[in-house]
Amino acid sequence: MQYQNEQFQEIRDGIRSLCAGFPDEYFRQIDEQRGYPEAFVNALMGAGWLSAMIPEQYGGSGLGLSAATVIMEEINRCGGNAGAVHGQMYNMSTLLRNGTAEQKARYLPRIAAGELRIQSMAVTEPTTGTDTTQLKTTAVKRDGRYVVNGQKVWISRVQHSDLMVLLARTTPLAEVGKKSEGMSIFIVDLKDAMKQGLTVRPISNMVNHETNELFFDNLEIPEENLIGEEGKGFRYILDGLNAERTLIAAECIGDGRWFVERATRYANERIVFDRPIGKNQGVQFPIAQAYIDVESADLMRFKAAQLFDAHQPCGAEANMAKYLAARASWEAANVCLQTHGGFGFACEYHVERKFRETRLYQVAPISTNLIFSYVAEHVLGLPRSF
Template identity: 75%
Template sequence: MQSPSRVDDHQDLRDAVSDLCSRFPNEYWRRIDEKRGYPEDFVNALTAAGWLAALIPTEYGGSGLGLVEASVIMEEINRSGGNSGACHGQMYNMSTLLRAGSEEQKQRYLPKIATGELRMQSMAVTEPTTGSDTTRLKTTAVRRGDRYVVNGQKVWTSRLQHSDLMILLARTTPADQVSKKVDGLSVFVVEVAAAMKAGMVVKPISNMVNHETNEVFFDNLEIPAENLIGEEGRGFRYILEGLNAERTLIAAECIGDGYWFTDRAVRYSGSRTVFDRPIGQNQGIQFPIAQAFINVEAASLMRFKAAQLHDAGKPCGAEANMAKLLAADASWQAANACLQTHGGFGFAAEYDIERKFRETRLYQVAPISTNLILAYVGEHVLGMPRSY
């Protein structure tokens, strides 16, 4: 089955990524999931091919591509049956460094990220008591001479055990000393190996998806002042720019999942015969699959709109949020249609549907819940009263 939206200006890119992914079939991802492992070989292959350096400008050793192309890469990984969640952080975390980092920081880190010598897979923002209310975070970074001293706790900090660099958001000015609650937060590059030796403790969180994520504790962790990204106190704004990229890329992954589920459902419904007819001939099977496919196609268009605005340097918060919501809903609808089509076999690990079903369910909740997106659109797009 060929999606109309997948025959586009990026077909050569799609084919190249798909070819690499074909070396890592469903059996590979199933073994990784069963072991609760990390797809090291796959991530290394992506890095060697240059795909994880897509957003790094050519002068720093990257491919110099845009978010549009990065989204296609993420989509194709999930479309192949893989899981971009193991490596997508490198794409959107770099957005903060690329847009707000100093030239010295870019020269120090980007070429090594491009070659794979360093990985920047992790972002520490969320805290146990703040969740989506980021401006109330309690982790502090106090300037002392040429260093910042960090104390606090983060949660759901993903891929940290497979990352050399981490983006950290912390409060550098107390909340009661700023005129706007978005002020006084700053963002840093943390070198993970050094931090682990100097006061940072990492505790893995077991979860329903094979997703490496952690609690992180900071006890007087010292960070060089030169690791501050941009201006002190403006970190929340820098993070927001990165989050728009994150939501657009997550949307692309959900779109890839949506196509994977509909492909599987179509194939199975055509081959499974009950009462002397393929079950796909029955409208009760056919219509949910068709509806899911339509919704995936529509979400894909919004994804491209958000990515194009981002690449043009234009505001894209509304589009990125809407793309993420549409794609998450579409992939979840496709997952349910696929599982229902397969019946009991959909629960068997060898069919891979239950694995992908668990993976795509995450995106109803993270990295931003659908409810918060609706609240954002209600307030910032429709001009309705703030609901929280």
């Protein structure tokens, strides 16, 4: 497809060249140490890849979401994990599309220069999950500042970010006409917040993904850190979530291609009964199916990204892209592990690490069942199920 293979080939080549300096062994050691790939992230920022969506007037490349998805895809296809950096891209879109001119001038040049990271988005809460309109965290305006109280959970990269996008309720639920109203989004300076009202509690997990519980105790946020109009935050955040789901679809496509390539290579090299195991249809057919599924998901990824870049509605396409790509990468992971047999469980082959990493996207950032519900209600016109 010309759109994928030619338009973005320079980006693909650039990311592959950078990733060549961070081979599988680098990411295996980071995983074993339960560490953060600081050197890799610094290299990406230094080369300007994480400021791809920032307009040129602020020091960025002025590219769209389509290009950003290619960057994320290639990181994963090269054996890395873009989950360490993808927040920079979708949080960027929230600021770009809804921030004031003053906010953009204040933050974007420093983000483009690699001086600031905006890696974190605080939406999910322990008692509400994906029922975002029921969130309990409040932001009450007092004397030109907002005072925040509440709790968030599964908030990623807080410990490796300078800025965070926060969704909180500014008008009580009982006082709004629609439950999606009365929520607002803010930019939070994390270094200041951790000194005067924000407590961060890390959550250990199976994929070495830096994620946390957050506790807000009278955290004060300056009024000028409100993004957009007060009470319209839910609408703004959906824009960022569409970008998030499209980016993660691209990461899954990168994972899927990594699994297919590794399975194919091993099936050609592994000799049993004096013949490569890839000669057996029982081995080659599942790999072929995995390849087909990944390539099919890729088409929906680009459809969603193109709509987003054109400022067209893309909620259905973003959700479907995430579903198709996450399913394809997970099936490719199973095929790759099965092809390797017992060696697939050996850390030195790197399959088990990638296997764990791609499994996450069956659950996050939105589960498969919630995508089904979205499509059923918003696309097919079926009654709301919850």
